[in-house]
Amino acid sequence: MSKQVVKIIGGGLAGCESALQLLKRGFAVKMYEMRPVKTTGAHKGDSLAELVCSNSLKSTEPCTASGLLKAELDVLGCALLPIARECAVPSGSALSVDREKFSKAVEKALGEYADFTLVREEVTSLDEDVPTIVASGPLTSDALAEEVGKLTGKSRLFF
Template sequence: MPEIINIIGGGLAGVEAAWQAAGAGARVRLFEMRPRLQTPAHRTDRLAEIVCSNSLKTDEPGTAPYLLKEELRRGGSLIMEAAEATRVPAGAALSVDRVKFADYVTERIETA
């Protein structure tokens, strides 16, 4: 039986690590403290809850934030997939509806 990769934390990085590892064929176990334990910043029990700004910064071609996001897109990033699916108008910024974003990510992880 193959080893299981344990990932601690269901934030943006933990969710993306779990998604990428599972996509590569690894067995993954994702641990998240919520809803059992809450923090003052969190409002839901969902994965990848964005707790401050809903902006993932500029999506303007040629900028460093854009290039990073483009690399993530090309790598099959769940976070970028969710961001595109829950995007809200914000000029050149890639901003998301926080609740829909967390719901999207949670549903994809739960059904993977």
């Protein structure tokens, strides 16, 4: 019996976390990342889980919103937080990471699963018959945003 394949569009934090959670639960994952075929103005490379704005994942103090969220994510079994902690750099009470080390560690974690496939191409259409997570975020290509808008209504697109 073959495994259920889930398509994930976007290799950022949300896409990588989704992939790791699905793989851990026995699903096969086919992740699509458009870089380097199609670049963005914010990314510097083509690594998965690339942090583009800041290397800080904000406070770890549970009395702050971001710290409490991390504590909750730990309870829920977040896959990326332990990786981030392994790649941490000193930054007071914040969880900041070495960007390149973090991206490489996430790629290594994904690569440990035989059922993980990475496809380097832009997705411009969605197949409603295939379980799909669109995790492309604010840097979604215009073509994919147009496709999502057709399915959900353009007034529902917020980035």
